[in-house]
Amino acid sequence: MSAADYHESAPSLPAETRKALPAKDSVEIDMFADLEDDDMFSLGDVPDVTVPSKVTVKVAVAETAADYNPTLVDNWDDAEGYYRFGHGEILDGRYLVTSVLGKGVFSSVVKARDTKADDAEVAIKILRSNETMYKAGKKELEILKRLMANDPHNRKHIIRLLRHFDHRGHLCLVFESLSMNLREVLKKFGKDVGLNINAVRIYAQQLFLALSLLKKSNILHADIKPDNILVNEAKNVLKLCDLGSASDTSENEITPYLVSRFYRAPEIILGLPYDPALDMWSIGCTLYELFTGKILFSGRSNNQMLKHMMDLKGPFSKKMIRKGQFYLNHFDEDCNFLSVEVEKVTQKDVVKTIQVSKPTKDLKTRLMPYTANMSPADVIQVNHFINLLERCLHLNPEHRITPQEALVHPFIKSQK
Numbered sequence: 001m002s003a004a005d006y007h008e009s010a011p012s013l014p015a016e017t018r019k020a021l022p023a024k025d026s027v028e029i030d031m032f033a034d035l036e037d038d039d040m041f042s043l044g045d046v047p048d049v050t051v052p053s054k055v056t057v058k059v060a061v062a063e064t065a066a067d068y069n070p071t072l073v074d075n076w077d078d079a080e081g082y083y084r085f086g087h088g089e090i091l092d093g094r095y096l097v098t099s100v101l102g103k104g105v106f107s108s109v110v111k112a113r114d115t116k117a118d119d120a121e122v123a124i125k126i127l128r129s130n131e132t133m134y135k136a137g138k139k140e141l142e143i144l145k146r147l148m149a150n151d152p153h154n155r156k157h158i159i160r161l162l163r164h165f166d167h168r169g170h171l172c173l174v175f176e177s178l179s180m181n182l183r184e185v186l187k188k189f190g191k192d193v194g195l196n197i198n199a200v201r202i203y204a205q206q207l208f209l210a211l212s213l214l215k216k217s218n219i220l221h222a223d224i225k226p227d228n229i230l231v232n233e234a235k236n237v238l239k240l241c242d243l244g245s246a247s248d249t250s251e252n253e254i255t256p257y258l259v260s261r262f263y264r265a266p267e268i269i270l271g272l273p274y275d276p277a278l279d280m281w282s283i284g285c286t287l288y289e290l291f292t293g294k295i296l297f298s299g300r301s302n303n304q305m306l307k308h309m310m311d312l313k314g315p316f317s318k319k320m321i322r323k324g325q326f327y328l329n330h331f332d333e334d335c336n337f338l339s340v341e342v343e344k345v346t347q348k349d350v351v352k353t354i355q356v357s358k359p360t361k362d363l364k365t366r367l368m369p370y371t372a373n374m375s376p377a378d379v380i381q382v383n384h385f386i387n388l389l390e391r392c393l394h395l396n397p398e399h400r401i402t403p404q405e406a407l408v409h410p411f412i413k414s415q416k
């Protein structure tokens with residue numbers, strides 16, 4: 001999750017977590033900036049993540065929670081509570097840090113070699129040192145354990161947690177190491193053109209398996225998007241990661257900002273009770289993006305997200321609209337849509353009342369142009385894909401396809 005995304009969803013967090021977040025980024029991140037390569041997805045063509053062959057060991061102290069002295073925090077934390085690493089530092093007496101993978105809102109993630117396990121590569125998520133972040137990390141840890149207990153043979157495509165430890169007041173989660181995330185795969189291989197239909201099918205099947213495990217475990221992921229899906233070096237296996245926003249299905253507090261906006265289901269925006277179907281919506285948006293290289297619903301606000309959804313799928317039923325706690329923010333009493341648009345000349349927001357009767361650009365219209373140079377067999381696949389997407393993106397969560405149904409859908413079942 002990016003800081004910009006997260007800030008928008010901050011109202012769903014405890015107040016103290018929100019306070020701990022860095023200042024809001026007012027600019028929406030351009031997720032396809034600096035694209036270099038327009039190639040279609042081709043396996044085996046990605047350079048390895050650079051890991052220096054020689055690293056100098058700078059610190060070799062194994063801390064325990066008992067060693068932790070909060071007054072010394074400034075020595076190794078930056079002002080925002082992120083752990084400051086030394087290149088070549090050893091964590092927990094065994095993990096030799098080789099590179100920094102990234103810095104999210106909750107944590108920094110590093111690659112390391114496990115000197116007690118044949119130098120196997122691992123990824124370590126180091127939570128920021130802040131009581132609320134620590135608690136959030138503990139929740140992520142418990143959820144990961146629950147998921148692994150329900151998938152003892154590691155067949156369901158959710159990231160594996162190897163172990164955890166405390167390091168100078170930071171909770172550290174040790175994961176199996178994977179290569180790039182699907183946002184990066186798309187940037188590298190599918191800018192504006194997307195991945196080929198067979199790659200999309202393989203990824204779709206693995207995502208539905210992950211979703212079936214989440215559903216069985218009564219867990220909502222609540223942040224599925226290409227950034228939170230990692231692939232192996234060969235890019236033929238994916239794993240769903242970042243369970244930092246996940247919760248038990250019983251914890252469904254109604255909030256209009258759950259899930260990163262472009263992947264947010266309509267029931268969240270309208271303020272209806274939600275369930276695992278919200279993750280299926282995010283998967284529908286993600287699969288569309290994998291195939292086309294383009295974001296399906298890139299609304300600048302919840303209101304414009306609803307507009308984009310209706311352009312694709314037609315109007316919401318009045319019954320569904322009226323059940324939503326927030327419906328009067330977006331519809332009038334007669335369920336006409338109140339579209340908040342920017343007036344071109346004044347650049348001010350104006351509200352236009354719109355009666356939506358049918359989709360202006362449905363999935364078939366959008367996706368068929370991609371079949372122009374395809375073989376007849378692939379065109380059949382794309383037709384199946386369109387049908388599957390229609391069902392993942394049903395406006396009414398009660399009618400959305402379930403993971404079990406998706407796994408036997410003709411798009412998934414009809415291998416070439």
Ligand SMILES: Nc1ncnc2c1ncn2[C@@H]1O[C@H](COP(=O)(O)OP(=O)(O)OP(=O)(O)O)[C@@H](O)[C@H]1O
Nearest residue numbers: 001002102104105106107109123175176177178242
């Ligand atoms: N097991 C792993 N193997 C390889 N890279 C990983 C692994 N786990 C995380 N990463 C990298 O670190 C990034 C951030 O991880 P993650 O989303 O779990 O942390 P986060 O603190 O929740 O970040 P954010 O706030 O951006 O969501 C991922 O997008 C990925 O690029």
